[in-house]
Amino acid sequence: MSQTINCEGVKKLLGAWWDGELGGDEAGVVREHLELCPSCRSEAEKLERLHNSIREALKERAGEIRFDVFWAGLEKRIEEKRPWWARLADWANPAFGLGRIGWAISLAVILAIGVLSLPDSYRAWFFGSNRGRTRIESIDAHGFNVAVFREAQTRTTVIWLFSDEESNDEAQEESDSENLTL
């Protein structure tokens, strides 16, 4: 038992034994040796005093660390690193109290108002382009024939008035021979 390990061997294992890291058999051997060997026992006691002294010295140096102070410093650090828009959202959210859905609805309303307020040329981006197209809102030819058509290539709106019989005949010849869309 204790003959299986000498003092040199025990001293090498003393730290691990003290830390409880030795396996059952090995730990037993060291324990038995310590019971019988005053020199090694003294080493073990020194090790204990070393640990205690270091622990006490560092704890004294540490002093009291108040969590509220620690957290205040940490929280400040976290806050400083957040992007400005996240901080603005945090600031606004508790006061506004709408939550995400509330914000989404409000923003949708504002966006809708904004889009509807845009000039036609920009609104075309959203609703599809109707640019350049002239609209005939009402027409009264007072009994005369009239044709309204749009030239495809240049998108020009044309109102063609058939004001007398001669013009009617001309218009008839033209519409027979040409591709005019009515």
Next chain:
Amino acid sequence: MMKLKKNLIRKILLFSLWSVLIAASGVVQAGQADGPKSIQLKIGTILASNEGKNFDPRLSAMKSQLNVFKYQSYQLLKEEAKVVLWKGNAAFEIPGGRSLTVTPQEYRDNRISLKVRLMKGDQSFLDTVVRLRNGGRFLLGGPAHETGVLILSIGASTR
């Protein structure tokens, strides 16, 4: 207490911001409906005929539009521009004893609404309301003149 006060101030600031945003968009809308104070009208009187093959170089900007009609010859008889106030009338003399009266009605979304009346003497033979893009134009054609027909190019833009 301090927290409540802070919250209240935040609420007030945020609601003020929302109100300003909504009011601003309303102002933009209203501003657009009111529009400019006056409109410039440009009327071009063109004689289209099959006599000869002449294309008036002054009409080159409208060549692709006039080609629709397939006449052989196009001649710019006259061109007039007038500034008119909203709801005010602008009268143009058209060859053949005719007259054209244009009255701007409304300006909205960058489009101008025009009331157009074509008369011969005292007889009106066309009344139409046309909405066209600011700076755009449309063509009104058909009345006989000399050996061809008249085509009126009617354009409007804001000042």
Next chain:
Amino acid sequence: MESSDQDLVDRCREGDQSAFRELAARYYQKVFMVALGILNHREDAQEVAQEAFFKAYTKIKGFHGRSSFYTWIYRIAVNLSLDVQRHRKRNPIEQTEAADPIEGEADRSSSEPYNDLCNQKLREEIFQAIDELRPEHRAVMTLRVLEGLSYKEIGRVLGCPEGTVMSRLHYARKQLQEKLGPWL
């Protein structure tokens, strides 16, 4: 019922700062002590401890629970402390704390000033001896002596095998005993 570390971590990953506060409350002292054991300087240790938690906060989404939270935060704190320590070595004008007045007081009512003086002297010697240890030896000593971590846990924190932990501890103890032997 107290939430487990994993529950708190999960809540942190969803942006719950109060959960992170609770984690910080659980481990801030331990992390501070680890940093102090390596750096041997109170203010630096506080700075490192805060930095360690700050880093954990920013990287919490990438923490997948392969190790426990405390192993992870210790690892961050140890690495930061070692970085600071290496930086000090490159810039030797930075001093560790000298024999500072002891905070968290010794027994002032002691009627044995000689004992007080001896204790104070012992502490000075301890700090001096710690200062003379290499950073990686300080790290294992701190984690073992102050935090009571097993060799396996220390190995996980430091990213080294248990055998390395054992040999470093053995070496550190030997150095300290040689320096402090007369005082113990």
